[in-house]
Amino acid sequence: MKTEDILSLFKWLARIMYVGAIIGVLVQAGIFVTNFYLPDTPSPHNKINIPLYDLRIDHPELYFQLLCLTILLAIVKFLLWKNMADILGKISLSTPFTKPIASKLVNVGHVLVTISFLNFTSEYVLQQIAGIEGMAPLLASSFFKFDSDASYLLYAGVVYVMSQLFKRGVELQQENELTI
Amino acid sequence: MGIVVNVDVMMARRKMSLTELAEKVDITMANLSILKTGKAKAIRFSTLEAICAALDCQPGDILEYVPDVAEPVPA
Numbered sequence: 001m002k003t004e005d006i007l008s009l010f011k012w013l014a015r016i017m018y019v020g021a022i023i024g025v026l027v028q029a030g031i032f033v034t035n036f037y038l039p040d041t042p043s044p045h046n047k048i049n050i051p052l053y054d055l056r057i058d059h060p061e062l063y064f065q066l067l068c069l070t071i072l073l074a075i076v077k078f079l080l081w082k083n084m085a086d087i088l089g090k091i092s093l094s095t096p097f098t099k100p101i102a103s104k105l106v107n108v109g110h111v112l113v114t115i116s117f118l119n120f121t122s123e124y125v126l127q128q129i130a131g132i133e134g135m136a137p138l139l140a141s142s143f144f145k146f147d148s149d150a151s152y153l154l155y156a157g158v159v160y161v162m163s164q165l166f167k168r169g170v171e172l173q174q175e176n177e178l179t180i
Numbered sequence: 181m182g183i184v185v186n187v188d189v190m191m192a193r194r195k196m197s198l199t200e201l202a203e204k205v206d207i208t209m210a211n212l213s214i215l216k217t218g219k220a221k222a223i224r225f226s227t228l229e230a231i232c233a234a235l236d237c238q239p240g241d242i243l244e245y246v247p248d249v250a251e252p253v254p255a
Contacts (some may be wrong), residue, residue, distance in 0.1 A: 173223075175221050176222040178214060178219060178220050178222070179220070179221060179222040179223070179224065180207065180211050180214060180215045180220045180221070180223050180226065180227050
């Protein structure tokens with residue numbers, strides 16, 4: 001498979017994930033909006049009712065923390081895929097090192113650090129909720145699963161190094177273009 | 181100032197146009213323009229050799245070092 005084909009495949013995958021991330025934001029927001037009208041919020045992934053209504057009534061501070069973190073995380077993941085789709089859409093193999101792509105890579109690094117931070121915070125809030133009686137279905141729901149390991153931090157580090165290499169590449173490419 | 185490119189001066193002395201020089205050196209007008217306006221970051225020995233051959237001159241006739249003038253310190 002040629003590099004162009006692989007890039008084209010990834011470009012389409014990133015676009016699909018981008019659309020998926022938009023749907024993700026809408027679903028996350030929708031779950032919390034329906035919770036205001038329906039006491040039993042059905043989980044979109046498995047057939048259990050998430051006791052969000054009880055959480056909102058009994059522990060509003062934890063509910064709003066969970067609401068903000070979940071929606072923020074969905075928005076940040078949407079930004080990640082938007083940046084990825086932009087990078088793969090703009091990249092050209094003849095002149096790969098450009099300033100817009102370098103700055104997009106820096107953005108991806110920042111977004112990954114933010115995702116990592118939000119995951120850690122969300123996991124902490126879930127631990128608080130775990131101490132409350134009757135919240136087992138919420139914890140069992142796949143809707144509230146956060147990657148609280150350091151994987152996103154590792155990705156952020158790798159992308160940061162790549163962005164710095166890209167910045168150097170931009171300088172070298174400019175120098176090469178201005179060598180007569 | 182640093183390195184100043186005096187290609188235009190040599191071209192005027194030899195009464196050679198930009199198009200003619202570009203043809204003789206076999207580089208594009210755009211690249212010759214970059215060189216003439218001092219925007220170039222580097223010049224290859226092969227290009228310098230071709231320009232010197234076309235203009236019948238030495239590298240020193242084309243490139244000149246002009247030291248940066250430090251601003252006078254007010255008394």
